[in-house]
Amino acid sequence: MGRIILVTGGARSGKSSFAESIFDGIKEVVYIATAKIYDEEMEQRIERHKKSRPAEWITYEGSYNIERAVKDKKNYILDCITVMSSNIMFDITRDCEIIPLEKQQEVEEKVEGEIIALIDKIKAIDGNLVMVTNEVGYSIVPENHVARVYRDIIGRINQKIARLSTEVYLVTCGIPRRIK
Template identity: 85%
Template sequence: MGKIVLVTGGARSGKSGFAESLFSGTKEVVYIATAKIYDEEMKQRVELHRKSRPSEWITYEGNYNIKNAVVDKKNYILDCITVFTSNIMFDITKDCEIISPEKQREVENTIMTEIKSLIDKIKAIDGNIVMVTNEVGYSIVPENHLARVYRDIIGRINQKIAKLSTEVYLVTCGIPRRIK
């Protein structure tokens, strides 16, 4: 049976590097990248990420139908759930000033449907997946409604994914600790 691994931590804590190290020396990896390039800074960040990965790894970019990233390879990295969540959240709520509990459930259900479909397809081939996410609940309560809703949604999503995972790691200051 393959592994389902969740890697969490704060911004710039070393999560992605640790996630990638779990497949160190493995050539057959599909990297599912969820970032959208909106400006020059994001373009540079994405380019740095691409250059840091082994050239043999396949990159799949997207936020919907991510199960389509599953090909004839056994190893997958989804980086990152936090960006994935914000992209889908903004797609669904772009015209909302106040995001109702019903809309929040719609966002969560959409995200979990995508992730569950991906995990199920990887399980079907006895593959492995490492998912990266941010822990956003350690700071102060955000001042604005949108930020509070986002924090709450990603917190609930992370809990659901952790329950599905066989291993969970918390990365702090570049130091990973297995917590499940």
């Protein structure tokens, strides 16, 4: 029986490194990368991430139709839900200074739909999926409306995904703790 694992924690907490370590020594892994290159800093971050992964791992890039990454391999990493969510949120709300409730719901439903489609496809092949996300609600309430909406959407998405996961880990200061 396959595993559905959620890895969460703060920024730079060691989430991605821990997620990758779950597949240590396994050559057949598909890495679903959701980041987009918007500037030189992001390009450097993406390059660092690519170099840290085993060369045998396959990379699938995108925030939409991510279930298409599932083919003949059994092991998958989705890194990360929060970046994927921000990409989707920007695409849906890019012209909004204040995001109406119906747009907020559209974003949340799209993100949830992407993740559920991926989980369903992984389960259908009896595969293993490790998903990385951020805990964005541990800080002060954001002053900016868009940031508050994003925080709220991610909080609800993380709760839903945790319920669907067989294991959940919280990573703090590079130390993973299983919480489910």
